[in-house]
Amino acid sequence: MNWAVAGALGFSLALDAFAVSCAIPLYAPGVGLAGALRAAGAFGLFQTVMPLLGFWLAGNFLDVIEPVDHWVAFFLLAFVGGHMSFEGISALRATEAARKAMRRKLSGDPTRGSLLFLLALGTSIDALAVGVSFVGLELHVYGTAAVIGGITFALSLFGVLGAGRLSRNIGDGRCEILGGVILVLLGAKILLQGLFC
Template sequence: MQLFDIVVIAIGLAMDASAVSMAAAACGYTQDPRAVFRLVFHFGLFQFMMPVIGWFLGTGFVSYVRPVDHWIAFGLLAFVGGRMAWEGFSHTEECLHRDPSKGLTMVMLSVATSIDALAIGLGLAVMDVNIWYPSALIGIITCAMSVAAIYIGKRLGAALGSRMEIVGGIILIGLGLKILIPALFGAA
């Protein structure tokens, strides 16, 4: 897998965390630097860990799915991307009711925004990609995009949050097609 592909996946996966970070900033929960650190650190950490977990789960049965690996990778990316885009279209942004950077709320948001990365890790195992570099890049890009989203959220409000999910979903679907089409036509 090329660096460009990994960066595109990372950007797509970071959209959920960025949307939450933007909403938290728009609602005034990121005035304290510690809150910003908690959001950015947890989102980045979970986005790093989930692909690793998915990869370890997936490596156990790679030999069984090798003939259809491109379909699995496409299916996972299309499912995750489609769900992200659907969520972006189907809900309106509103202020969060409690500080999302504290306690169980932070853990639940971290898991919820990174569960897609678990599926990506599974797909990377099927494609026989070493997981450590992509996972680290996914975590770092998520941190960077969350910081940027907090900055934007403080300036522009929550209006952009759902649009980020839509863009992320479209990016992941496009990457799935980039994997599937060459495999179907023998160019892989």
């Protein structure tokens, strides 16, 4: 198993969930350990399952993908990374008034029910696309998915519990930008390996 690639994927994909986790206490003050565990568990579970789903979908088209797998991996990772970075830049430009308005729109406990489901699903869509790129990578698929889920769980738990000051400093788009850059660089590495190795 390639621990370096699994760790890089896990860290970059987890940053979206981490940013959302940091924001949870701002929307729902007083979230305790139980709420933090629920949120982290949901984010970690979705980040584990979605790459496997993407890999399974891509595996059904392996004969078509295999000759160009490094290009597929590159474009998927570059697209997802670019999208994450764009969203992060947009969040950095958001005004404080817009942030307050967004907080008012969110009603309910973000660590329960359908709201938690939507947050977990929304932060794991990128992982589905990355799972498609697994076909072109020589990775232990289940181990890599478990690493991604584990890192997401840990960062999300830390995000909810340690949010306060931390979320005000890094929950404004910087996480998404960093995650996006990591994914683009990882895609470029895969493309170069596919072309020259």
